[in-house]
Amino acid sequence: MRRENTRDFSQCRKCGARILFMRMKSGKSMPVNPQFVNFRKDGGKDRIVLANGEVTSGTIVADLIEADGYGYVSHFATCEYAQTFRRK
Numbered sequence: 592m593r594r595e596n597t598r599d600f601s602q603c604r605k606c607g608a609r610i611l612f613m614r615m616k617s618g619k620s621m622p623v624n625p626q627f628v629n630f631r632k633d634g635g636k637d638r639i640v641l642a643n644g645e646v647t648s649g650t651i652v653a654d655l656i657e658a659d660g661y662g663y664v665s666h667f668a669t670c671e672y673a674q675t676f677r678r679k
């Protein structure tokens with residue numbers, strides 16, 4: 592029984608995707624996609640959650656050579672059911 596690596600993983604209740612909960616600097620948990628993204632620190636429109644819980648703005652890039660760092664994106668940014676989350 593080795594479950595320690597799955598501890599922080601969960602599943603989106605809307606779309607069923609695997610998500611990871613990141614502990615933010617604020618103390619809140621944010622669901623993010625478990626895949627890393629590479630991004631450029633140019634103040635772009637994408638919100639990137641860093642491994643240390645900070646949120647920064649940048650542009651997600653596919654090419655590692657262009658990237659300044661890596662992080663996670665909020666699952667709500669990509670979830671096809673995200674609009675139902677916002678209706679509160």
Ligand SMILES: [Zn+2]
Nearest residue numbers: 603605606670
């Ligand atoms: Zn989802």
